[in-house]
Amino acid sequence: MRIQDFVTRYPLPSALLLLPLTWITGPIARAILWLFAPNASEATQILVSVAAHALLAVILLTWLNCWGAVGFNGPSQWRSLYLLWVLPIPILLNLSSGIHVTGQSAIALYAAITILTGFSEEAIFRGIMLQALLPFGAIGASAISALLFGLAHLSNLVAGFNPTVVLFQVASAIPLGFLFAALRLRTNTIWPMIATHALIDLAAFLTIGQMVTSRTVPPVAYLGILFFYAPLAAYGLFVLRKTRGPRAGLPAPRTPASA
Numbered sequence: 001m002r003i004q005d006f007v008t009r010y011p012l013p014s015a016l017l018l019l020p021l022t023w024i025t026g027p028i029a030r031a032i033l034w035l036f037a038p039n040a041s042e043a044t045q046i047l048v049s050v051a052a053h054a055l056l057a058v059i060l061l062t063w064l065n066c067w068g069a070v071g072f073n074g075p076s077q078w079r080s081l082y083l084l085w086v087l088p089i090p091i092l093l094n095l096s097s098g099i100h101v102t103g104q105s106a107i108a109l110y111a112a113i114t115i116l117t118g119f120s121e122e123a124i125f126r127g128i129m130l131q132a133l134l135p136f137g138a139i140g141a142s143a144i145s146a147l148l149f150g151l152a153h154l155s156n157l158v159a160g161f162n163p164t165v166v167l168f169q170v171a172s173a174i175p176l177g178f179l180f181a182a183l184r185l186r187t188n189t190i191w192p193m194i195a196t197h198a199l200i201d202l203a204a205f206l207t208i209g210q211m212v213t214s215r216t217v218p219p220v221a222y223l224g225i226l227f228f229y230a231p232l233a234a235y236g237l238f239v240l241r242k243t244r245g246p247r248a249g250l251p252a253p254r255t256p257a258s259a
Contacts, residue, residue, distance in 0.1 A: 057124050086235055
């Protein structure tokens with residue numbers, strides 16, 4: 001059975017299989033890097049890890065022949081772009097504590113990491129996974145992909161993040177993932193979500209001042225999820241109110257033309 005057939009017939013198992021694949025890609029890339037450069041800096045390890053995730057996304061998109069279907073398209077196919085007005089809000093929230101990184105080399109490194117992360121995570125979760133889950137309907141597909149997107153952040157425990165930070169990432173990624181999924185479906189493009197994702201992460205890095213943080217997230221921070229991120233998810237639900245019924249998943253595999 002070809003991979004396109006498997007994903008089409010078994011959308012939920014396919015989505016669930018993508019999750020551990022994203023978990024192991026980074027550690028495998030770091031292990032390979034260690035074989036050739038055992039003294040590589042933490043920044044280099046992170047850059048190699050996110051580059052491996054980006055490569056994984058490119059391979060899957062090409063293998064499944066679904067670049068256009070998941071939103072990698074031109075402006076002529078975009079629609080309802082006025083719905084995107086909400087996207088600057090999470091970026092500004094991350095910048096509310098002020099910028100603590102000013103070095104050009106550090107900013108350039110953070111930018112490279114966040115661009116690769118934005119591309120790979122959006123391509124996998126709001127691209128391949130969301131499209132594959134569309135037989136469950138727009139709301140169902142958005143909810144499942146958002147939940148798995150949140151759980152994907154559990155891999156940061158291995159990267160050395162404080163457990164309270166990881167818990168906050170999971171809790172905030174779920175409503176944000178739902179919003180992104182809703183906007184991707186309504187606007188028929190993934191590009192704004194990639195850009196926003198990269199800017200959200202970049203703003204967080206510039207505010208925290210480091211890529212891996214061991215500091216503890218105070219309980220009051222979770223009020224931000226209740227008062228800011230939950231309404232974003234509610235807006236996503238509002239956006240999907242006109243999207244009814246199941247939709248097609250990934251495109252059917254191409255068959256060779258008969259002679």
